[in-house]
Amino acid sequence: MDVLGAVAASLFQFGDTFAFLVLSASGLAIIFGMMGVINLAHGEFIMCGAYVTVLASRAGLPLPAAILAGALAAGLAGMVVERLVVRHLYSRPLDTIVATWGISLIASQGTLILMGSTMQGVGTPLGSLEVGGYHYSGYRLVLIAVALALLLALYLFFNRTRFGVLARATIQVPHMAEALGVDTRRVYSLTFGLGAALAGLTGGLYAPTMTMVPTMGATFIVEAFVTVVVGGADVFLGTAPAAAVLGVVKAGLTAGYGQLFGQIGLLVAVIGFIRMLPKGISGFILRERA
Amino acid sequence: MPDGTLLATTGLRAGYGGKPVLQNVDLAVRRGEIVAVIGRNGVGKSTLMKTLMGLLPASAGSVTLEGRPIDGLPAHRRARLGVGYVPQGRDVFPRMTVEENLRVGEMLRNGPVPRADYDEIYASFPILAERRAQRAGTMSGGQQQQLAIARVLIGRPGLILLDEPSEGIQPSIVQEIGQRMVALNRATGLTIILVEQNLDMIRAMAQRCYVMDKGRIVAELDAEALSDRDTVRRYLAV
Ligand SMILES: Nc1ncnc2c1ncn2[C@@H]1O[C@H](COP(=O)(O)OP(=O)(O)OP(=O)(O)O)[C@@H](O)[C@H]1O
Ligand SMILES: [Mg+2]
Numbered sequence: 008m009d010v011l012g013a014v015a016a017s018l019f020q021f022g023d024t025f026a027f028l029v030l031s032a033s034g035l036a037i038i039f040g041m042m043g044v045i046n047l048a049h050g051e052f053i054m055c056g057a058y059v060t061v062l063a064s065r066a067g068l069p070l071p072a073a074i075l076a077g078a079l080a081a082g083l084a085g086m087v088v089e090r091l092v093v094r095h096l097y098s099r100p101l102d103t104i105v106a107t108w109g110i111s112l113i114a115s116q117g118t119l120i121l122m123g124s125t126m127q128g129v130g131t132p133l134g135s136l137e138v139g140g141y142h143y144s145g146y147r148l149v150l151i152a153v154a155l156a157l158l159l160a161l162y163l164f165f166n167r168t169r170f171g172v173l174a175r176a177t178i179q180v181p182h183m184a185e186a187l188g189v190d191t192r193r194v195y196s197l198t199f200g201l202g203a204a205l206a207g208l209t210g211g212l213y214a215p216t217m218t219m220v221p222t223m224g225a226t227f228i229v230e231a232f233v234t235v236v237v238g239g240a241d242v243f244l245g246t247a248p249a250a251a252v253l254g255v256v257k258a259g260l261t262a263g264y265g266q267l268f269g270q271i272g273l274l275v276a277v278i279g280f281i282r283m284l285p286k287g288i289s290g291f292i293l294r295e296r297a
Numbered sequence: 298m299p300d301g302t303l304l305a306t307t308g309l310r311a312g313y314g315g316k317p318v319l320q321n322v323d324l325a326v327r328r329g330e331i332v333a334v335i336g337r338n339g340v341g342k343s344t345l346m347k348t349l350m351g352l353l354p355a356s357a358g359s360v361t362l363e364g365r366p367i368d369g370l371p372a373h374r375r376a377r378l379g380v381g382y383v384p385q386g387r388d389v390f391p392r393m394t395v396e397e398n399l400r401v402g403e404m405l406r407n408g409p410v411p412r413a414d415y416d417e418i419y420a421s422f423p424i425l426a427e428r429r430a431q432r433a434g435t436m437s438g439g440q441q442q443q444l445a446i447a448r449v450l451i452g453r454p455g456l457i458l459l460d461e462p463s464e465g466i467q468p469s470i471v472q473e474i475g476q477r478m479v480a481l482n483r484a485t486g487l488t489i490i491l492v493e494q495n496l497d498m499i500r501a502m503a504q505r506c507y508v509m510d511k512g513r514i515v516a517e518l519d520a521e522a523l524s525d526r527d528t529v530r531r532y533l534a535v
Binding site for chain 1 (some may be wrong): 318350351352371372373376377382384389390391392393397400401402404407408448449452
């Protein structure tokens with residue numbers, strides 16, 4: 008019984024880390040993988056989703072609806088940013104980094120001015136349950152399920168829907184997609200919006216577990232970038248395996264030696280990965296297959 | 298248009314960055330024609346095709362489709378007017394399956410494509426039917442060429458821009474492709490602008506031919522001139 012309990016506890020620990028990595032990274036991974044844009048405002052889209060979720064929830068919306076509102080708001084903000092800034096810089100990747108960094112500063116400082124340095128949050132729902140002598144947060148179990156469902160949904164979206172097929176065509180050979188009648192600008196705009204909406208969803212999902220401050224996006228950003236770097240450009244072949252591997256490393260070290268060593272181990276693992284697989288896990292898989 | 302002109306250019310110029318390639322290209326293609334554009338390597342044939350498609354901006358001159366100027370339209374809007382582009386090098390979507398590649402071609406048509414159209418395409422390109430779930434990047438050059446052609450045909454274009462379909466493909470498949478395009482042209486009135494250097498392909502398909510050199514049209518060959526092998530060979534070596 009003790010052993011089973013301990014196994015369940017480490018599984019939970021791993022699932023919790025895995026979910027956090029997947030949810031932090033998916034929006035960033037889609038924007039990077041589909042468009043080659045490194046979006047340094049990713050954390051602020053997360054923050055936007057979290058703030059809108061909390062405001063909507065305090066205004067009386069049930070939490071799931073409030074989270075969707077947060078995702079939607081971040082997605083719309085993303086499409087506006089794409090239209091006004093990113094679109095003009097597609098051929099200049101370095102400038103995109105600087106521009107999105109600027110947007111990130113404006114968004115977090117703007118929020119600080121408008122909303123103050125902290126905002127009252129919403130409590131974590133669902134309480135906790137006890138299994139084999141260990142206590143688990145019910146809400147965190149839900150987050151694990153959501154992360155898995157999100158991976159499945161994204162896979163189906165990009166492989167089974169018409170838009171998904173057109174979006175993949177657009178990343179693979181942009182001029183050819185355009186010549187076949189695909190409005191590639193619109194594809195880029197919607198893809199950026201989707202990435203931002205996923206960031207907003209993440210913010211909304213974690214909002215009940217966090218303190219609401221304008222810089223809260225920074226909590227996610229290291230994990231998000233680390234996962235995307237290890238995963239490489241392909242969302243499905245990269246992000247999920249990277250989150251799994253890094254989840255094992257981080258959850259293992261955190262359980263054994265505490266939070267700090269978990270974080271250090273994560274970063275050391277990333278350095279190792281970059282040395283061995285410079286194009287990330289998906290780059291490796293694709294080369295093997297080609 | 299009274300004279301049945303489908304596509305025409307006047308004084309067309311285009312190039313890459315500061316480097317001019319097309320210098321004053323005038324040509325006209327009637328509905329239902331198969332017209333070849335021939336010339337040596339690097340004279341600007343592919344540049345002409347990209348400019349017609351709207352992938353490369355014209356720096357001067359005009360392109361009309363059914364009498365209406367299309368100069369301001371981006372490539373995807375031209376495609377939706379029924380212009381199908383089969384580029385040199387084929388440019389299939391390598392990490393998508395054959396069927397997914399075809400699905401992108403549906404965008405040429407402004408409406409849903411019935412399943413029967415896929416059956417028809419698969420019937421005329423059996424190799425694609427066999428490999429419909431295979432990734433396009435893993436197929437041979439000839440198979441990719443057939444896919445690139447099928448990918449525009451699924452969108453029922455009125456005009457196809459076909460850039461060196463014979464390049465790097467074994468002769469039996471070249472012949473097969475040529476015959477299929479001619480049959481389609483006869484059956485549906487499909488208009489084809491063909492860039493080609495393969496003498497047999499030119500003679501098998503083209504009803505008329507423009508000769509290009511250094512970014513200009515330097516000669517026009519009618520059916521009679523085309524029927525003479527040596528004439529065509531001489532112009533290919535211009
Ligand atoms: N993307 C590009 N950027 C710059 N110059 C280019 C580009 N593509 C082609 N060129 C140049 O433009 C000129 C015309 O090229 P184009 O591809 O149109 O020739 P082509 O007649 O199609 O030749 P080929 O028979 O080899 O396909 C060549 O000098 C070529 O080097
Ligand atoms: Mg060429």
